[in-house]
Amino acid sequence: MDVFAIFSARIAQAMQSLFPEAGADLLARIVVEPPRDPAHGDLSTNAAMLVAKPLGKNPREIAGALVEHFRNDPDVTSVEIAGPGFINFRLANPLWHQVLRSIGEQGAAFGRSSLGGGEAVNIEYVSANPTGPMHVGHTRGAVFGDTLAELMSYSGYEVTREYYINDAGSQIDTLARSTFLRYREALGETIEIPPGFYPGDYLIPVGQALKDEFGDSLLGKPDEEVTPLVKERVLAAMLELIKADLAKLNIHHDVFFSERTLHGQGGDIESTLAWLRDKGMIYEGRLEPPKGKTPDEWEDREQTLFRATDFGDDVDRPLVKSDGSYTYFAADIAYHRNKYLRGFKHMINVLGADHSGYVKRLQAATKAVSLNEADMDVRICQLVRLLKNGEPFKMSKRSGDLVTLADVVEEVGADATRFMLMYRRNDAAMDFDFALVKEQTKDNPVFYVQYAHARAYSIFKTAARDLPELDVSPEALRAADVSLLQSAAELDLVRVLAAWPRTVTAAAIAHEPHRIAFYVHELSAAFHGFWAKGKDDPSLRFVNAEDPKLTLARLALVDAVRQVIVNGLGILGVSAPEELS
RNA sequence: GGUCUCGUAGCUCAGCUGGAUAGAGCACCGGAUUCCUAAUCCGGGGGUCAUGGGUUCGAAUCCCGUCGAGAUCACCA
Numbered sequence A: 001m002d003v004f005a006i007f008s009a010r011i012a013q014a015m016q017s018l019f020p021e022a023g024a025d026l027l028a029r030i031v032v033e034p035p036r037d038p039a040h041g042d043l044s045t046n047a048a049m050l051v052a053k054p055l056g057k058n059p060r061e062i063a064g065a066l067v068e069h070f071r072n073d074p075d076v077t078s079v080e081i082a083g084p085g086f087i088n089f090r091l092a093n094p095l096w097h098q099v100l101r102s103i104g105e106q107g108a109a110f111g112r113s114s115l116g117g118g119e120a121v122n123i124e125y126v127s128a129n130p131t132g133p134m135h136v137g138h139t140r141g142a143v144f145g146d147t148l149a150e151l152m153s154y155s156g157y158e159v160t161r162e163y164y165i166n167d168a169g170s171q172i173d174t175l176a177r178s179t180f181l182r183y184r185e186a187l188g189e190t191i192e193i194p195p196g197f198y199p200g201d202y203l204i205p206v207g208q209a210l211k212d213e214f215g216d217s218l219l220g221k222p223d224e225e226v227t228p229l230v231k232e233r234v235l236a237a238m239l240e241l242i243k244a245d246l247a248k249l250n251i252h253h254d255v256f257f258s259e260r261t262l263h264g265q266g267g268d269i270e271s272t273l274a275w276l277r278d279k280g281m282i283y284e285g286r287l288e289p290p291k292g293k294t295p296d297e298w299e300d301r302e303q304t305l306f307r308a309t310d311f312g313d314d315v316d317r318p319l320v321k322s323d324g325s326y327t328y329f330a331a332d333i334a335y336h337r338n339k340y341l342r343g344f345k346h347m348i349n350v351l352g353a354d355h356s357g358y359v360k361r362l363q364a365a366t367k368a369v370s371l372n373e374a375d376m377d378v379r380i381c382q383l384v385r386l387l388k389n390g391e392p393f394k395m396s397k398r399s400g401d402l403v404t405l406a407d408v409v410e411e412v413g414a415d416a417t418r419f420m421l422m423y424r425r426n427d428a429a430m431d432f433d434f435a436l437v438k439e440q441t442k443d444n445p446v447f448y449v450q451y452a453h454a455r456a457y458s459i460f461k462t463a464a465r466d467l468p469e470l471d472v473s474p475e476a477l478r479a480a481d482v483s484l485l486q487s488a489a490e491l492d493l494v495r496v497l498a499a500w501p502r503t504v505t506a507a508a509i510a511h512e513p514h515r516i517a518f519y520v521h522e523l524s525a526a527f528h529g530f531w532a533k534g535k536d537d538p539s540l541r542f543v544n545a546e547d548p549k550l551t552l553a554r555l556a557l558v559d560a561v562r563q564v565i566v567n568g569l570g571i572l573g574v575s576a577p578e579e580l581s
Numbered sequence B: 001g002g003u004c005u006c007g008u009a010g011c012u013c014a015g016c017u018g019g020a021u022a023g024a025g026c027a028c029c030g031g032a033u034u035c036c037u038a039a040u041c042c043g044g045g046g047g048u049c050a051u052g053g054g055u056u057c058g059a060a061u062c063c064c065g066u067c068g069a070g071a072u073c074a075c076c077a
Helices: A003-018 A024-028 A047-055 A059-070 A093-109 A136-154 A170-186 A201-214 A223-247 A268-278 A328-341 A353-369 A405-412 A414-422 A434-438 A445-466 A474-478 A488-498 A500-510 A514-536 A548-572
Strands: A043-045 A076-082 A086-091 A120-124 A158-165 A255-258 A282-285 A303-306 A346-352 A375-381 A384-388 A430-433
Touching: A003 A024, A003 A043, A003 A047, A003 A059, A003 A500, A024 A047, A047 A059, A047 A086, A059 A076, A059 A086, A086 A093, A093 A474, A093 A488, A093 A548, A120 A136, A136 A158, A136 A346, A136 A375, A136 A384, A136 A405, A136 A414, A136 A500, A136 A548, A170 A201, A170 A223, A201 A223, A223 A405, A268 A282, A268 A328, A268 A353, A303 A328, A303 A353, A328 A353, A346 A353, A353 A375, A384 A434, A405 A414, A405 A434, A414 A430, A414 A434, A414 A445, A414 A514, A414 A548, A430 A434, A445 A514, A445 A548, A474 A548, A488 A500, A488 A514, A488 A548, A500 A514, A500 A548, A514 A548
Parallel strands: A120 A158, A120 A346, A158 A255, A346 A375, A384 A430
Antiparallel strands: A043 A086, A076 A086, A282 A303
């Protein structure tokens, strides 16, 4: 039950019947939201101001008609016109009680919606090069993508979580060569790792495994025979490494899509380029060097170009390298056509800030291959600066000079990592201070929220102690007489709970999962605040041994808070412990 | 030089895709603990929303310019 959605519909309907001359487009823009200042009421609409000008009427005249319409509505205790033409509603207590009951009935489903209507969304995230373990730079995108996927799924989309494996480039040849060195090392040779090779220790076990599998039989063989063999082994090993890293944050993809499968005769790149050519989206031409920064080895030559500018990109993009092989972008076009042909009309890609220059061409590619049928939202995750007590922080165990994802999780734990990364907009750079994240105080929003959840459990324990006869089973809580909750403090808490479905929907539409983290924090604050009121005013305590019926009603409220925190933390992928140790 | 982000309290950040007197945490000051977990709560001071224009009933939010920070710039991935 979403009171805002309900009233949004009712207000739109009222406007429709009162002012039929206002078009549907106009009415769709009506906003119903809680006013910033609670003194203004429970919800507020701009309907009158919005419609006034197009209809050539006075806002207050329109507002007056709407006020009249709702004057005798039993769900509304007051409607008034305020400011330049806002209409403020105050809702009747029974409606809030109804919200509370619906949370009890819906439980984990409270906040779920059919916003997405079961439509398929492909969310591609992480897609780190399979050349080593995940480092911190990937962590933010990984958590963001995973949380967004959960949010979209929660909001009624059919979500596919996808990882694009960049396993076709020359870096993979380098990786294979680096691995071969480790193989020779495993056979007893003293090796030296040349610059440009991958120096990380994580290749040592792969070399060892090659030795175990082949003995020294690879040494004498020609490169053309050995390289594909090594490549296959090391790619598989790296992918396992990455999956294991992601699993540490409880991140699991549905599809791992290999770039290599797009290449080759009869592959998707060939067929896609043929298709594009057929549509006239490819031509042979020359590019201007970028202004202000001419690359040293600029080679002015005619090349095969994709008409990206026709789809909003800044320049047309090359598809074939000077050596005749396909560019990365050519493969990416084919990949996104593949996605489209698999049935995805909604695609979201999560990229790091270092790929922000890639956004336009990705969107251009998506439009082109779908003939403008599909939409592509690219979410950029800005960089994370690691700090410890305010000082830049370096920690390297496995991957040369980079802090790995595994390091971070080991240091602060998966819950804190996930929550802290989501407690910030994705498009703003952030500092991640280990000392702060590990601190278990109110400065740390993770523990603040988890403590609120644990506190709900604690209240139930107290109830069991003080009122051992009281039945607090889920059935009993659902049957509680919540209309006994009449104090402002109680109803204010319900108001916060009532905002949950609206918060989820707005976050899903905007693709902004950080709003979930902020909401959960806000709800926790409201709950802690109410709890503390019981200190000054014992009549507001949850557990009152003299009044089992009231206690039961309040426990239903506590349980609703607990449930919504669970739902929110569930989207965030953060655990909700029953007690903090 | 082009493009893309960002600029909000001393610090870290929200601001519900244009709404009413711009919010929270930290820090600072002052309170609350024989009482459901003080891992918490209550109160106070603190702002030219970088800046200058524009759009309109109304702008932190949208558009243009300027300043500043970061990222990126054919044939890497």
